[in-house]
Amino acid sequence: MIKGIYEAHLPVSDIAKSIEFYQNLELELAHQGEAVTFFWIEKGKSWLGLWESPQVKTPYHPSLRHIAFHVELDDLLKAKDWLEERGATLRKAFGFEPEQQPIVLPNNPQTHAALYFNDPDGNSLELITPLSIDKDIDFDMMSYEDWLSNK
Structure with a gap:
């Protein structure tokens, strides 16, 4: 449905x-x-x-003020420059600095790569793409570069 x-x-x-x-x-x-x-x-x-x-300046919580936009992997890999050209700046997420991004999220059973930034009001925005579906994969979050070398 x-x-x-x-x-x-x-x-x-x-x-x-x-x-x-x-x-x-x-x-x-x-x-x-x-x-x-x-x-x-x-x-x-x-x-x-x-x-x-x-009331925008009220306390922030990502469950209330977060949007993830689906993008293709090729676009995600070019997104840092694309966002900067548009006045948006990548931000630290889950302990990873923007230069380490995209980061790979082990959201079993779906693995994703993502970048994070904010809009002018601090709403959390994410560009995300699925990488693989594998219920047996178990790993810690890492940079995309590290994920490629560990595949």
Whole structure:
């Protein structure tokens, strides 16, 4: 029955600044309203809603303010420069500094590679791609470079 995520929502403090940020990430504006603005993640399949709110500066928790965007591996490997060209900066995640990224996450049974950055309001954003499905793989999180040499 459930096929995927259709929409996700994030609070933002300045809708105009956030619209510019997400357009720089090459997301297409789907709807701009008074209360919420939507961007297509995958046109006709999934979108991101941004809500301007004075409560954005309330305590952060990733279960409430985190979006992971699926990307292909080739794009993930070029993402650091791509993000920097758009004014976004990679951030430390799980003890790994950005220059060590992407990192490989052993989320059994699915292994992923990911990069992390924030939007202007500190919402956690992630670019992620699946690497393999293998229920028998058991390893610690590592850099993509280390993962390649240990495959």
